[in-house]
Amino acid sequence: MRIARTLLRRVLAGGTLLLASLGLCAPAGAGDLAHADLARRFQPPLHVGDKLRDIPAWPITSELEPEAGPVAYAFESIDLAPIPGFEGTPLNLLVSIDRKGNFMDVELIRQHEPVFLSGLGEGPLRDFLAQYKNKSLKQEITVSSLYGNNRSGAGSNRVVLDGVSKATASVRIVNQTVLSSALAVARARLGFAAPADKGPLAEVRPNVFDPRSFAELLDSGAIRKLHLSNADVEKLFAGTDGADVDTEAIAKPADTFTDLYVAYLNAPTIGRAILGDTGHADLLRRLERGQHAWWVASAGRDAFIDESFTRGTVPARLAFSQAGGPVELRDLDLSPRPPAGAPPLNAALVLRVPPMSGIDPASPVRFELTITRAKGSMLPVITQRNVVLDYQAPEALFSRPPAPLPDWLLAWQDRTPELTIIGAALALLSLVLARPRWISVSARRLKIFRLGFLAFTLGYIGWYAQGQLSIVQITGAVKSLAAGAGLKSFLYDPVSLLLIAFTLVSFVVWGRGTFCGWLCPFGALQEFAALLARALKLPERRLPARLATILDRGRYAILAALVAAAAFAPQLAEKGVEIEPFKTAITVGFDRSGPFVAYALALLVLGGLYYKFFCRYLCPLGAAMTLGGKLRLLDWLPRRQECGQPCQTCRHRCTYDAIEKSGAIRYDQCFQCLDCVGIYHDENRCAPIMLYRKKARSGH
Structure with missing residues (x-):
């Protein structure tokens, strides 16, 4: 007893020194x-x-x-x-x-x-x-x-x-x-x-080619044309200083002022018809991945470029946009020849956008042409008007790749096998807890199932799938919410999120013991440590009731301190969560520096002497689980009138001290091991049943 108490004092002191040795640092701002x-x-x-x-x-x-x-x-x-x-x-x-x-x-x-x-x-x-x-x-x-x-x-x-x-x-x-x-x-x-x-961008279907004439492309909308007569332009400038300035327009209102043509060139059906096979191949060699090109030409009195235009630059009078977002169009300096069947042109350019401009080639784009008039010769008054030409290449020339999944959803997709296996295990556990009689009435059957499930929890959920829930998730949520950042980061850990969701539901149905008794990898490790201690003939001890009560209440103080630190002193919370040995024992499998490993091993030794010592007396997550267990709606563990009055069998056998002398279950301390359920239904272990049977044989 003296050795155990000495070890207890040393591990508590060691934990304090460990936290102190971690030090504090001032948080760095953005x-x-x-x-x-x-x-x-x-x-x-x-x-x-x-x-x-x-x-x-x-x-x-x-x-x-x-x-x-x-x-x-x-x-x-x-x-x-x-x-x-x-x-x-x-x-x-x-x-x-x-x-x-x-x-x-x-x-x-x-x-x-x-x-x-x-x-x-x-x-x-x-x-x-x-x-x-x-x-x-x-x-x-x-x-x-x-x-x-x-x-x-x-x-x-x-x-x-x-x-x-x-x-x-x-x-x-x-x-x-x-x-x-x-x-x-x-x-x-x-x-x-x-x-x-913008979602996934359309991609040109390189193998789609349908020979078309210029007129056919124009009729199908693959080439779009904006026609402006002299009269149309006069209407644009009506009521401004630019009105009645163009004498030719006034004299010949029906004549063409300009015809503006645009077409998307990357698609072979359009590009080869306008540039020819060799010209289209040359265009594709010049374009970078994700870069698109358009053919722009004009006919009539007005050209969309003038003599001052420099090749390789942006046409000053032409603007380009998609969904309201302007994008630069720059000359590729290809000098395209007029395509067969086209009207006489006064200007033609191949214009390209930047490689990753985000342009979707299959969606509508807008070309905007600026028309300028000047009134006066010495200090002319400049008036400008804009006309637009909306263009959309035929959808049949493109394919749309499926939208990429968000990164957090990829995490769920990657973990589908683990989520399926753990989901099946949770369904099995739910069935056992909902109908516990068959599994628990046989002590041997219950022992095999419980140890098997705990081995699964430790080995698969904990060490393999990294599903150890931790106080870090609570402090992390507090930090994120305090910073106004939300809880999206939880989506990147699907296994933990599945366990959190199941645990929240279990609070309402069974209380805190579902997680602590069955789904906590470190809790399972402690249970195996206790079995090892019994195999080594080490005595199982119980803390004095007063000390146990003080330590039990201390868990809530630790929880409150960590939550407050997470909200107001994040760096302190970051160090304080090391009171949990979960990262050392489960996350990294004891692959850590000496003090952390020694602390975790000391807790396991204590757990071998004092059953589930850390879970019952130090664990801040366990304190949070106990508070969550207050949501339980039913007293689902069966009791008899004789339980506690006078029968004390279940109370003496409960290693968690979760049964009152009166026979009532203290659900806040119950880990749902189902031992008392098995005793309740077993005619060879339940004293009231054995008494009823004895009275029946004696005729009383």
């Missing part, structure tokens, strides 16, 4: 780096400019291209995508991309993910981040894992990064953080559009 920090990382010939005002990113220029403007951008992810991690605090990464949207580097600045703090360490996380180098935002970047690698059916534009075992949810959040922040900068500075904003 944007940890200054200009000097960036300058040290980007050495000449690269130079870091001042942080931009419209988006928190540093432009990077090069001495080798002094006239090129920024050749890259660097930015901190927390400024652009402060996505809460598993623990509730956003990571901060320094991301750098070049002007084509390729990742130059992704560097870890700070992170608070429990598994990377002192479990696996930051090495695996840094190795994961190194994989982004030379990858492109034009690619679909996903994360593989131990449970599913996403490689089956992957398209040529998909890149699968190697995940980190035991940190599946965390690295998916990291990937979302990297991509979200990088796309924000690419949209603002590189003309990119996030695929998630």
Whole structure:
């Protein structure tokens, strides 16, 4: 007894010293780096400019291209995508991309993910981040894992990064953080559009070719024409200083002022008809992936370009947009010949958009032509009017790929086998708890089922599927909500979310014991430690009632302190959750530094001497489960009138001290082991039943 009490004092003191030794640090705010920090990382010939005002990113220029403007951008992810991690605090990464949207580097600045703090360490996380180098935002970047690698059916534009075992949810959040922040900068500075904003873009069907004449393409809408007569233009300028300026228009109102033609060229049916086979092939060689080109031509009195136009530049009078978003159209300098059957043209250009402009080639686009008139010769009054031509290439020329699944849904897809197996196990457990008589009336049968299920909980749910629920999920939720970030990060851990949902339902039906007694991997490990202790002939001890009560109430104090710290002192909560040995014993399988392993082993030794010591006296998650168990609607464990009056069989055999002398069940302490249910129905163990049977034989 003295040895056990000494061990108890030492483990409590050791836990306190462990938390103290972890230390505290002041939380860093968003944007940890200054200009000097960036300058040290980007050495000449690269130079870091001042942080931009419209988006928190540093432009990077090069001495080798002094006239090129920024050749890259660097930015901190927390400024652009402060996505809460598993623990509730956003990571901060320094991301750098070049002007084509390729990742130059992704560097870890700070992170608070429990598994990377002192479990696996930051090495695996840094190795994961190194994989982004030379990858492109034009690619679909996903994360593989131990449970599913996403490689089956992957398209040529998909890149699968190697995940980190035991940190599946965390690295998916990291990937979302990297991509979200990088796309924000690419949209603002590189003309990119996030695929998630517009859905999957249509793709040209390269094998679809139907020879058509110019007239047939015009009739089908593959070529669109805007016709403006002189009279039409006069109406545009009516009532302005530009009215009655064009004498020719007034003299010949029915004559053509301009005919504007537009057509999408990437599709072979249109492109080959306008440019010819050789010209279309040359066009496709010049275009980059995701880049689109249009043929624009004009006929009549007015050309959409004039003598001052410089090849390779943007036509000054022509604007281009899709869904209200303007996109730059630049001359490709191809000098296309007039296609067969076309009317006499006064100008024709092949114009292209930037490679990742986000343009959907099968959706409507708008061309806007500016017409200008000047009144007076010395200081002319300039008046401008705009006309629009809406264009949509035929849908039959395109295919639409299926919409990519969001990253969190990919996590669920990857974990389908684990979710199915765990779901089946939960269904079986529900059946047993709903109809416990058959399984529990035989002590041997109950023992086999219980030990088998606990082995499944420890080995499969805990060590393999990483489904150990933890106080970290509560403190992380508090942190996220306090920061106004929501709980989306929970979606990246489907196994835990399934267990959370089941546990919440079980509160109403059975109380707190369903999780603590059957589904907690560390709880199962403690139970096996107790069995080992009995096999080694170590005595099972019970704490003095007063000390047990104090420790039991202390769990709620620990819970309250951690929740308050999560809301008001997040760094303190981050360290305080180490009172749980779950990360050490389950998440990383004891692959951790000495003090943490010693603490976890000491708790298991105590659990061998004092049954489920940590669960019953220290666990803050258990305290939260007990509070959740208050939602229980039914007293579902059967009792007899004789229970406790005078029979005390179940109370003496309850290793959780969950039965009152009166025979009533203390559901707050009950772990639903079903021993008392088995005794209740067993005619060879239930004293009242044995007494009834004895009286029946004696005739009384």
